[in-house]
Amino acid sequence: MKLAVKIVHAEFARDPEFRGRFRQEVAAARRVSGAFTASVVDADPEADRPWMATLFIPGPTLSDHVKQNGPMPSSQLRRLMAGLAEALRDIHRVGVVHRDLKPSNVLLAEDGPKVIDFGISRPKDSELRTETGKLIGTPPFMAPEQFRRPREVGPAADIFALGSVLVHAATGRGPFDSDSPYVVAYQVVHDEPDLTGVPENLAPLIARCLAKEPEDRPTPDELMRELRSVAASYDTQAFIPAQRTSAEEPPEPQEPPEAGPEPKPLARRRGIRGRAALVAGAVAVLACGVLASVQLIGQDPAPGQDTTAGTAPAAFSAWEAKPAPETGGVPQCAYGAGRVLCAQAGLVYALAPADGTVLWRHSVSEEIPGGPPVVSGGLVQTSANGGRRLEALDPASGKQVWKRSPSGSGSVRYAGGTILLTGADGTVTGVDGASGETRWERRMPGVGSFVSFAGDPLAYATRASDDGSSTRVTAVDPGTGDVRWEARLEGMLRPVAAKGGSLVFLSSDWATGNTDAVVRHTPGTKSTTRVALPVPRQDAIAGVRGNVVYVLATGGSLEAVDLDTRQRIWHLETSVSRGSAPVPDGERVFVTAPDGRLLAVDAGSGRLLGQTPPRLAADTDRVVATLPTPVLVDGHVYAAAPDGTVFAVDARDPAKW
Template sequence: MTPQRRPGAGAEAELPEYAGQYVLESCLGSGGMGVVHLARSTSGLKLAVKVVHAEFAKDPEFRGRFRQEVAAARRVSGAFTAPVVDADPEAERPWMATLFIPGPTLSEHVKRNGPMSAAQLRRLMAGLAEALRDIHRVGVVHRDLKPSNVLLAEDGPKVIDFGISRPKDSELRTETGKLIGTPPFMAPEQFRRPREVGPAADLFALGSVMVHAATGRGPFDSDSPYVVAYQVVHDEPDLTGVPESLAPLVLRCLAKEPEDRPTPDELMRELRSVAASYDTQAFIPAQRTDDDAPARESSGTEPAPEPRRRFGKRAALGAGVLALAVAGVLTGLLWPGGGTGPAAKETGTATTAAGFAAWRAKPSGTGSGMPQCVPGAGKLFCFRSGLAFALDPAHGSLLWRRQVAAERTSDAPALSGGLLLPTEGGRRVVALDPVSGAPRWHRDMPAHTGIRFAGSMLLVTGTDGTVTGVAGASGDTKWRRRVSGPGTPFLASYDGDPMAYATSTSSDGAYTRVTALDPRTGAARWEARLKGSLQPIGSQGGSLFLLAFDPASGDANAVVRYAPGSKSVRRVVLPVPLTAPQAAVRGDVVHLLSTGGSLDALDLGTGRRLWHVESSVSRGSAPVASAEHVYFSAPDGRLLAFDAADGSLVGQTPPRLGTNPGEVAGEVPAPLLIGSRVYATAPDGTVFGVDGRDPKAW
């Protein structure tokens, strides 16, 4: 990054001008490890970009921790956090870009407006409980939840800054003599046994945050972090000013022992029973509820007859041991090490839902990349790093497995007369018997620009623009023809459509020629010359759907539907251009998942965008859609489901990164939707099946 001189002192006198492709517009804030800038993406999306101080960028240990921060933030859903849009931990100055969320921090809100009302506090507590549930279920412990790390957005609180959080599979551990966190919001175990810190520590912090929101101070207040540390471990919390209806829940969160604290789910259940008026609407501006009397609205607190104090269970801790522990507090506040919670347990099957028991299988313990799978003949056929295998889709049992002299490629296998596998960089195709996995035939292909499976045929596009049709059952050439057009054709085919489509675009992007080919004979069934630089994304009801791209920027700017029968063209301009989107077409609705994680639903019938969400997945698979849900896979192995009606996140599976969590999948295969079941894969080699009708149970 090119440094830009700006007024200031010390490290902040020299600020970067760019973080990757993003121009940094202004400084939002500065901390011990870096500076957060306001920036905009190419499409105009507002971003908050965290750039590490130059002095820390030279520290290999710090770079490792920053990589862990990026990984942790990416694992968590964007529903309750600031979604990660882009990051480069390996840059000269490491940086991470997240979606900019307008709204004050809880700390700023309380400082400016005073303590919150009882109704606001209930909504805040419920929102933070939901956020922690979302964070914990992907195996992350935040470990620094505090008022300045809670943003008050219009749709509820957002938890930010995963700088000292740790996934359960992290290789980083707390160093001797170092603690992490901010003392007034740390749990007793963070002082006593930092290597054993788990999700319950975040619940303790939630309790402290709620006291601050209700009173403007913490439950353990002192000017000295050493005194605070002693009080956290030994003293009962001061809950004076916390509303009577919430005090028991806050007190449970502040229990000295982790096992005595509620889980996020338990906390939400308790909150629902606290008052019938409990709701989850935005609390800026505050929503009036029936139980808020006028006097209470003005003060935001309830009087207490006496300070509420209680001694919880606590472990004896000698003064010398405590002094040794707190000696590392201030060092730990800068960029301390990390512990981890207990590892999540996995089982072979999950709860049966609607007659289908979720399963997972891992036929390959070696290799890299996510398995690519295709359904057919009542089986699930998969390929990963030279290993081909077949699974029973009902319960995941292994039917056969065979080594193939091949490395993983970006082309998925296909059931096309036989099980066809593109291997050795795509130059050789191997056909296996679907029943036994035994080889049927193999063929070395001439230099080509693309291979596409269509029905029982294999279509190969040569470098001279010639398309060759090869029979999947025998490997014999059946036809060869040159497709007319301004350039080398791009081939596409879609399940349920008997045609294959060849598209070629003029050098200036002014028009695209589309030819519908019969895969069996190579005959052209129809041709069309359409305006713009187009790429097919799907077919439905005899119509072809295409994305239109800006030749200058390369971003997608419109969706086009072409009906060959009537030769009618429907073009719907996207509200915001999208970078490298992948698409799913269902009826007249097109779902677009772009690089950066934005997920959009566009109705070609009405010409309007139905909804837009930020998924937090910076580079997902192509989506697939049912009538109820939109599914796609993340590079960490999660399968995510969004409500097709409004785009809300409905459920997600745990991440499965394998033994090398720093390795990012080069290609993310799309999940398979077969009836009501969804099948997906993960970087650790896992293939799994879930009931698509019940994502909440995943």
């Protein structure tokens, strides 16, 4: 693992103010680490020589790239603008203002732009003084308020800096150029920016970023909306430097139209080929989804569902549909009974896998769904309102077969043909999925809620010790409620998959909650394998295929861990600030981003392969709380987006998405 280490010079280490700024930088970098920055591995801001170590990111700075290759063309500039806007959105959401965004603080990695150097400026950048002391920032990329009232700098200052950075990328110079920083400061405060050479379709938007008053500048979300109106094929694909050493250079991306209608359905755009490299757009929230090959912690699989890749019908064409345009929220979808089954607020519906035709709709009141529909007992099962309402539907017609309203609150889990209801008092009830009748009921104090995995006959409950040093795992037969085996394993464990007679867990540190290892336990032999992660990961989730575990964490760190060799195969910083559970098919790994994009990564090498266009809701200022996990069936991927779209693409050729 390569690291980049920043060490403060002894001269500045003696400066309390400089130490304070460095301490702020470390804290800020940790908060946004991995999203659009280099992940912090370790740091000691209190050392005699304060230091911080981050993962090394290969790629030139924007400053170096412009020097070597000249200004960026319009298509690359749009992608850079979109990537940086998304970066600032996520940075600002965690309460951080960068204050020193400039070309030398933007790395052009193959998976997109990375923002570095938080909260600290070099002394040569801070020589201008006001009555309040040193100015923090770099004059050509500072906002007017940073000169006028530096103590009141907010997120809008980063937008101003973004405008200046984009002018530099488009022209090779800044909008306020002079050899004297004092002249630059005067121009920033009083003069209009020089946008000569900036592409005409982007100049008005960049000019808004450079407005003198903070309230007149767009927010990052507004920038992203405006970019979609600038180019119908708006995307955030990564900029790939022109100088490449690989013998296989990917083709240049086709230049999208400067303006036009919304993108056509996928079936009409399958011939458009984009770059293989991409910048991902957002996990660590509850990402609901049902897959055979992956199970999000604490969620349920579709019992009996086989979503591993198979032979795809030759006539399949990509499609997209909006089955419920009047209903808000992101569709939560699964596959079962030969249908794509989805739930949105107040609605459950079934789609034909071949073309997205709506087969039936069923109203379920205005409640928020408790996840995607699940097929159990041959019926389509839905739950809402914390498990206080259960409803089973005929998969052919969508008509109600039975309905049940359990008393009290608790968790609902589906395991094979049984629904497991766990009450707050520890009472577990097994309900027959076909009839809705109670099969069994018993007290299981301390067991908690269950998880189950497609193809595995048991359901599992875990309970960590008070000090987090161990976890008790209980395996239960869902049909009878009988306990099949129990084990106490080292560490605080969360089950993520059942494969080949073994259980796979993520192990977390008790104090921080960060995932620090992948664990496999085989009850038949009572053997346990533990593979430590090189860097602890925040709010990690995982997908498993064979002996390989794919771990995605907050900030976009995606890594593949081989449980047989006990080694990490590869690691990729995807820039996905949040993402769904990763879904592997043996050759590729699929992840859904908060803007509705479906991302594909090579499962063997970690190379980014392709992405679908973003599909944001009209109100992009709202954070998507629940990310739908993509569903993989017979070589097709079914996914959903915040604008209410459900779509399907060929899993075998992400470059054509």
